Amino acid sequence: MAEPLSDSQLRHWQTFVESSWALHTRMEDELRAATGLSMNDYHVLVALAEATDRRIRMGELANRLVLSPSRITYQINSMIKRGLVRKESCADDGRGQEAVLTETGLRTLREAAPAHLKTVRERFIDHLDDEELAVIGRVFAKIRKV
Numbered sequence: 001m002a003e004p005l006s007d008s009q010l011r012h013w014q015t016f017v018e019s020s021w022a023l024h025t026r027m028e029d030e031l032r033a034a035t036g037l038s039m040n041d042y043h044v045l046v047a048l049a050e051a052t053d054r055r056i057r058m059g060e061l062a063n064r065l066v067l068s069p070s071r072i073t074y075q076i077n078s079m080i081k082r083g084l085v086r087k088e089s090c091a092d093d094g095r096g097q098e099a100v101l102t103e104t105g106l107r108t109l110r111e112a113a114p115a116h117l118k119t120v121r122e123r124f125i126d127h128l129d130d131e132e133l134a135v136i137g138r139v140f141a142k143i144r145k146v
Contacts, residue, residue, distance in 0.1 A: 027119050034115035037108070040065070040075050041084070042116060045109040048085065048101035055100040057090060084108055 005013060028039045037045075043065055048054050056064070062072035076099050079085045084105035090096035101109075128136070 023123060026123055027116075030119045030123075031112070031116055034119075035108075035112040037112055040067070041079060042109070042112060044075060044079060044099070045084065045101065045105055045112075048099060049106060049109055051101075053100075054106070055088070055098045058087075058097045058099055061099055079105070 024039070031037055031039060031042060035042075044061065047061060047064055048056060058072055058076065059069065061067075061076075062069050065072065067075065076085055076087060080087065082104075083102055086100050086102055087097050088100050090098050125133070
């Protein structure tokens with residue numbers, strides 16, 4: 001059985017959970033209202049825009065975005081219907097599938113980026129100084145490895 005959390009540990013954990021959920025919800029709501037995109041839509045578009053030839057194997061994309069294989073398939077299929085991405089067989093392995101960013105998807109990302117950046121600044125960055133941001137970066141880089 002796991003050792004119980006101290007009062008301080010519990011308080012910090014609860015603050016993290018509540019504030020991160022609230023931040024994600026606000027960012028999701030504001031992005032959707034401004035652009036019609038969900039956070040998952042936006043992050044898929046960013047990942048594909050940054051990828052070589054604007055394409056990523058489905059499994060790799062799922063891992064990068066911390067989504068299950070079935071969730072990434074659902075996400076990509078939803079985005080295909082809107083013309084943001086398409087699926088193609090992998091050139092080096094015909095059994096695999098790649099998500100590919102379309103021109104419409106790239107244009108949508110470019111149009112959405114300023115609204116998303118505004119929300120990121122207003123809801124997160126502008127409330128922290130450089131030292132606090134550096135701590136957050138180090139902490140979450142460490143947690144990502146767990």
